[in-house]
Amino acid sequence: MIELAQVVKxxxxxxxxxxxxxxxxxxxxxxxxxxxxxxxxxxxxxTLLSLIGCMARPTSGRIHLRGLPPGLLPPGADAxxxxxxxxxxxFLTTIRRRTFGFIFQQFNLVRGISVLENVMLPTYxxxxxxxAVEARAVTRLEALxxxxxLKAPVDRLSGGEAQRVAIxxxxxxxxxxxxxDEPTAxxxxxxxxxxxxxxxxxxxxxxxxLIASHDPIVHDSPLADLVIVMRDGQVVSAP
Amino acid sequence: xxxxLQRHRSVLDFALSSLLRRKGRxxxxxxxxxxxxxxxxxxxxxxxxxxxxxxxxxxxxxxMVVQRMVAGRHDPMPASQVEAIREIRGVEEAExxxxxxxxxxxxxxxxxxxxSPDPTLLPGSARIGRGVARNMRVAEGDMVPLxxxxxxxxxxxxxxxxxxxxxxxxSDLVLLSPADVRTLFHLPxxxxxxxxxxxxxxxxxTTIATKIVEKFPDARPILKSEMLRTYEAAFDWxxxxxxxVLASAILSFIIFAWDKATGLSAEERKEIGILKSIGWESGDxxxxxxxxxxxxSLAAFLGGVLLAYGHVFFFSATLFEHALKGWSVLFPxxxxxxxxxxxxxxxxxxxxxxxxxxxxxxxxWRAAMADPDSAMRS
Numbered sequence: 001m002i003e004l005a006q007v008v009k010x011x012x013x014x015x016x017x018x019x020x021x022x023x024x025x026x027x028x029x030x031x032x033x034x035x036x037x038x039x040x041x042x043x044x045x046x047t048l049l050s051l052i053g054c055m056a057r058p059t060s061g062r063i064h065l066r067g068l069p070p071g072l073l074p075p076g077a078d079a080x081x082x083x084x085x086x087x088x089x090x091f092l093t094t095i096r097r098r099t100f101g102f103i104f105q106q107f108n109l110v111r112g113i114s115v116l117e118n119v120m121l122p123t124y125x126x127x128x129x130x131x132a133v134e135a136r137a138v139t140r141l142e143a144l145x146x147x148x149x150l151k152a153p154v155d156r157l158s159g160g161e162a163q164r165v166a167i168x169x170x171x172x173x174x175x176x177x178x179x180x181d182e183p184t185a186x187x188x189x190x191x192x193x194x195x196x197x198x199x200x201x202x203x204x205x206x207x208x209x210l211i212a213s214h215d216p217i218v219h220d221s222p223l224a225d226l227v228i229v230m231r232d233g234q235v236v237s238a239p
Numbered sequence: 240x241x242x243x244l245q246r247h248r249s250v251l252d253f254a255l256s257s258l259l260r261r262k263g264r265x266x267x268x269x270x271x272x273x274x275x276x277x278x279x280x281x282x283x284x285x286x287x288x289x290x291x292x293x294x295x296x297x298x299x300x301x302x303m304v305v306q307r308m309v310a311g312r313h314d315p316m317p318a319s320q321v322e323a324i325r326e327i328r329g330v331e332e333a334e335x336x337x338x339x340x341x342x343x344x345x346x347x348x349x350x351x352x353x354x355s356p357d358p359t360l361l362p363g364s365a366r367i368g369r370g371v372a373r374n375m376r377v378a379e380g381d382m383v384p385l386x387x388x389x390x391x392x393x394x395x396x397x398x399x400x401x402x403x404x405x406x407x408x409x410s411d412l413v414l415l416s417p418a419d420v421r422t423l424f425h426l427p428x429x430x431x432x433x434x435x436x437x438x439x440x441x442x443x444x445t446t447i448a449t450k451i452v453e454k455f456p457d458a459r460p461i462l463k464s465e466m467l468r469t470y471e472a473a474f475d476w477x478x479x480x481x482x483x484v485l486a487s488a489i490l491s492f493i494i495f496a497w498d499k500a501t502g503l504s505a506e507e508r509k510e511i512g513i514l515k516s517i518g519w520e521s522g523d524x525x526x527x528x529x530x531x532x533x534x535x536s537l538a539a540f541l542g543g544v545l546l547a548y549g550h551v552f553f554f555s556a557t558l559f560e561h562a563l564k565g566w567s568v569l570f571p572x573x574x575x576x577x578x579x580x581x582x583x584x585x586x587x588x589x590x591x592x593x594x595x596x597x598x599x600x601x602x603x604w605r606a607a608m609a610d611p612d613s614a615m616r617s
Contacts, residue, residue: 050612056517057610090520096611097518108513111506112260117253122512124249125523127242169517 001029001177001208002052004082007061009047015135021047023233024061028184030226031067031176032233034199038219039230042173045212046181048230052210053179054096058224068099068176097102097122101170107162109154109169115141116150119168133172140168144210160191167198184215192217199223250523254517254530269539271495276543276591277550278488283583284551285559291578293470300466301334301435302444305451306459315430320455324434327454329447331439334430337420341385341413346374352385352424354417362416365395370410385413388425395419395615438459492591503602505554511603515611525600525605537594543591544584552577 006091009022022044029035029052037045050056051063084095109118119137120130141147144164150158154165163183170178178199184192192215199209200223210216218226229237258265297586305324307316318335326331350371365383367375377383379400384392401409420426425579438444448460511524519527550556 050610055610055612082358093515093518093520096516100515104516108516110513113256115505117256121253122517122519124253125246125519125526127244127246127249129245130249173518 001031001066002210003027003064003066004029004052005062005064007051007058007063009044009046009051009056010059013088021233022051022058025230025233025235027228027235029208029210031208032203032206033225034203034211034221034223035226035228035232036219036221036224037210037212037228039236042216042232043230044233045230045234046152049179049181049210049212053100053102054087054092057207061085065095065099069162097126097173099175099177101173101178103163103178103183104168105136105182107137107160107166107184107186109165112153112156114151115146115154115157115165117153118154118165119172122169122172137168140171141165144168160194163187163191163195175207177210178202180209180211180213182213182215183211184213184218189217193226196221196223247526250526251530252331254527254534257527258531258534261378265535268495269542271491272535272539272591272595273542273546275488275492275495276540276587277546279485279587279591280544280584281550281559282485282579283587284547284579285556286533287580287583288551288578290471294467297467297470298462300463302438302441302463302468303436303448304461305434305436306461307433307455308457308459313433315426315432316434316458318429318431320458321431321434322453324436324451325456326449327447329438329440329443330436332435332437334432334435336433336435337417337426338432339424339426341422341423343374343385348374348411348412350413352415352420354420355414356417357414357554358399360414360416362418363394363396364398364413364416365419366399366401367397368401368412370511371413372397385423387423393419393423412552437529442449489590492594497598503606506607507603511606515607515609521607525604528603528607529596532596533592535599536595540588540592544587548577549597 004027004219007022007025008020010018010020012018025048026061037048039045051058062083063085064083066081066202070083084092084096087095110121116134116137118218119141123133127200132219138147138150141164142151144167146164146168147162149161149165154162157165180199184195187195196217203209203223213219218224228235305316307320308313316335321333321335324330334356339352341352342348342351344351348370355366367383369375372378375383377397379397381397383395383397385395387393395415401412401414415423422426426432434449438447443463448462451458451460512569514524515521550558
């Protein structure tokens with residue numbers, strides 16, 4: 001579903017201290033499966049996730065998305081596979097919004113607003129009907145056991161609760177791909193196991209899951225279909 | 240609701256909740272901003288209203304005033320001159336006026352004493368302005384002593400305290416009968432302070448003035464247009480006096496806007512990164528920041544303008560009283576008639592709201608252009 005060809009990402013390119021975080025990665029990530037990017041800190045996992053998730057552009061190389069339903073494509077982009085690295089920002093944002101749901105290591109919730117508002121936030125620029133969005137957000141939160149926290153400010157949530165809000169937010173636009181960066185880094189073993197259980201449900205529902213983690217609970221999980229080991233910006237082991 | 244409207248509504252709602260999240264900071268910001276707009280708008284309203292009043296007053300002023308000069312100073316005119324001027328072709332009316340200044344040592348104020356042509360104002364009676372009544376703490380029917388040229392007191396019964404409407408010009412005014420003015424100032428019969436002239440055709444005023452000067456080289460004709468210019472200069476000067484205040488207000492606004500333009504907190508940067516990473520475009524982030532800036536600046540503009548309106552037109556510009564209402568201790572208490580100039584309000588709007596909104600957008604534009612992956616790394 002996601003194909004990477006010789007992808008390189010160099011930060012501060014052209015300056016005195018350039019840093020290459022991803023150095024020529026070629027990969028094929030299958031759809032409907034759980035893929036884990038495994039590796040130590042600084043191995044390039046997060047950078048690779050942000051490149052796949054259209055959050056940054058590679059310095060060189062190509063990324064293709066294959067088999068996206070036409071409704072998820074930006075207007076005018078109907079090629080299959082769709083080469084996303086050269087698309088303008090507007091198209092990238094549309095793809096990011098419709099195709100990917102992100103779960104960040106620090107959860108990245110907006111402080112000071114309610115759980116419900118945080119989950120609805122990705123839909124605001126779309127001009128979608130507020131009542132429909134709210135109903136969908138409530139359904140997502142109820143499914144994650146957060147029904148009684150709808151109006152609570154996110155600042156008061158525990159780590160596990162905050163992560164479930166982040167998951168609900170990632171699901172609000174019903175994306176086919178979930179990207180999670182070190183999702184269990186701030187969770188204890190029980191919550192980490194619960195998180196993997198949820199991932200199992202999403203996989204069962206046909207979503208593609210891409211998780212970067214060096215937590216054995218994640219990469220040793222029987223749910224993981226593909227484990228890619230990274231080091232120094234390169235893939236050192238992939239099936 | 241149409242998607243584009245719904246988008247604006249949702250982003251505006253979020254902008255309002257963002258402002259409320261940083262309540263303390265935004266309230267302080269709006270308060271400072273409102274204060275700056277209040278000072279600027281008060282000045283604009285005050286100077287505009289004064290100019291308007293001056294124009295209205297001069298509409299009823301004589302077309303020309305003729306004074307007699309001796310050694311470069313104003314001196315009383317002999318009645319013979321008055322009669323001769325009255326006979327010049329083109330002069331429709333010529334009224335000899337009697338007036339002078341009276342310093343009241345008890346209250347430390349200067350009064351303008353004038354003879355009234357109204358025959359119902361009998362000798363021994365006076366009509367006084369509100370400022371005089373207020374300072375002397377007298378009302379209609381009370382007696383007021385004025386010290387004559389020889390030091391002896393003259394007693395006058397107050398027949399009327401002049402209406403509030405005329406307070407701007409009549410605050411320090413004392414109207415007496417012509418005989419009482421002559422007695423008070425020791426002005427002999429046959430002399431007048433000056434001459435008020437009305438011309439049949441205002442276009443002939445310059446010719447009449449030339450004829451007067453030819454006939455009486457010691458006469459000094461002052462045209463209404465010259466008086467208008469002097470008034471305008473006076474009010475402009477007073478406006479100019481407040482240029483210092485104006486400059487300080489504008490300077491504070493620039494510092495304030497600059498601070499806003501250069502300062503985007505780490506939390507705001509992080510929030511922009513989060514919004515971009517969850518599917519907001521740079522344009523959506525800018526729309527959000529535009530609404531935030533617009534809400535603050537419009538609230539401050541409306542608040543500042545309304546407060547300034549109340550301050551100038553309901554409380555008679557109390558805060559500027561000492562700087563703007565003349566040098567006398569008899570500060571006129573008056574209510575200015577609202578004279579708003581749409582052009583000036585528009586200029587004020589563009590000078591305050593636009594720079595602030597732009598100042599808000601610039602740093603956000605820089606942050607919004609960054610790749611959203613910075614949020615992943617925070």
